[in-house]
Amino acid sequence: MILHGNVRGGARDLALHLMKEENDHVELHELRGFACGDLMGALNEAHAVSRGTRCKQFLFSVSLSPPPEEKVGVAVFETAVGRIEDRLGLTGQPRAVVFHEKDGRRHCHAVWSRIDVAEMKAVPLPFTKRALREISRDVFMEQGWTLPRGLMNSQERDPRNFTHAQWQQAKRLGKDPRAIETALRDCWAVSDSRAAFTQALQERGYALARGDRRGVVAVDHRGEVFAVSKWVGIKAKDVRAKLSDTDGLPSVDAARRKFAQDMAAHLRDLDAAQQKTDAARRTTLDSRRAEMVQRHRRDRAKLGEIQDKRREEETRARQARFSKGLRGLFDVVTGTRKRIKARNEIEALESFRRDRREKDDLVFRQVSERRSLHRRMERLKKLQARRQTALRRDIAQYDEIRQEERETFAHKEPALDMGP
Numbered sequence: 001m002i003l004h005g006n007v008r009g010g011a012r013d014l015a016l017h018l019m020k021e022e023n024d025h026v027e028l029h030e031l032r033g034f035a036c037g038d039l040m041g042a043l044n045e046a047h048a049v050s051r052g053t054r055c056k057q058f059l060f061s062v063s064l065s066p067p068p069e070e071k072v073g074v075a076v077f078e079t080a081v082g083r084i085e086d087r088l089g090l091t092g093q094p095r096a097v098v099f100h101e102k103d104g105r106r107h108c109h110a111v112w113s114r115i116d117v118a119e120m121k122a123v124p125l126p127f128t129k130r131a132l133r134e135i136s137r138d139v140f141m142e143q144g145w146t147l148p149r150g151l152m153n154s155q156e157r158d159p160r161n162f163t164h165a166q167w168q169q170a171k172r173l174g175k176d177p178r179a180i181e182t183a184l185r186d187c188w189a190v191s192d193s194r195a196a197f198t199q200a201l202q203e204r205g206y207a208l209a210r211g212d213r214r215g216v217v218a219v220d221h222r223g224e225v226f227a228v229s230k231w232v233g234i235k236a237k238d239v240r241a242k243l244s245d246t247d248g249l250p251s252v253d254a255a256r257r258k259f260a261q262d263m264a265a266h267l268r269d270l271d272a273a274q275q276k277t278d279a280a281r282r283t284t285l286d287s288r289r290a291e292m293v294q295r296h297r298r299d300r301a302k303l304g305e306i307q308d309k310r311r312e313e314e315t316r317a318r319q320a321r322f323s324k325g326l327r328g329l330f331d332v333v334t335g336t337r338k339r340i341k342a343r344n345e346i347e348a349l350e351s352f353r354r355d356r357r358e359k360d361d362l363v364f365r366q367v368s369e370r371r372s373l374h375r376r377m378e379r380l381k382k383l384q385a386r387r388q389t390a391l392r393r394d395i396a397q398y399d400e401i402r403q404e405e406r407e408t409f410a411h412k413e414p415a416l417d418m419g420p
Contacts, residue, residue, distance in 0.1 A: 033094030104371025
């Protein structure tokens, strides 16, 4: 399992963090060597002891995270905690162990007091990162888990923020030239005037504009410019003849600004609508998760009650094996009491292991159920992030285009007639 450790102070903050309710389940598994019976009191006790020394970072905290898909019993965590303790010279130091379950996975936190009360000084902890890496590697190999590279949780790079040139290139590659040619030729064929041609282009996502050297061009929503004569396959003079007064057409820059303004506004509307839909989906899944967590807590409480009742009955049954009075004294002399005690201890240990297996099995089933829901929530989150990133990137690009055009061409342009 992945082990991350650090020396630290802040007893209260750490206790609040370890017991916070945002986890699906929190279990204080062990408190050893403290007078207090709760985590907050125990860590504050460690702080009070440290006041007799100069040590400011009087705690050593380790998180133990197994592979998410593995079913890891309590014994495996306890073995790893014991190894950490032995390897770092923390044997016998006051210790707390807390289990967390969240997002379909179970992990563990162990906290030691570094203050050696006999010496009234902190236990030195050099090279903890290397030691934890070696222990982690050993646990992975013993359990037969796939060993991660470097035994570290890597974070995926965020593939956002394409440059303007990259964005334009990607958009161009996604457009079939034959589709452009067909669209412009169809618009030309069904038009008998400038107004008709403008309307036909507008319906297909183009605007008619005045290009350089008195040429006539079509501008698409990305700001790409297409010479009408070239794409339609006719002479420039025939284009001017059919469209008559081309001087009255808006410039390419004005067309780009208009498209950028309209597209940015439309994409913002889409973004707002998508966020509303996504929020509704997240609310539904959060409600399902909350209901599942409460149901799991009830199941665990029920199992605990059953085990407590059974443990009491079994304890009474074992105690009933001991004879009382003279018969009991006779059993002591003959060794019968000793044999009964040994048998009781074996049965008590077997009962303890049975109860732990039952609890582990319940935890495994519940973690698997929550993991399935968590995967769905993660898929939705990633899909929402991709959609939002794509929309907002395009909005930013259109805003950038509009700003660039405004700054570069400060002179007044004729208004672009985009139709009714």
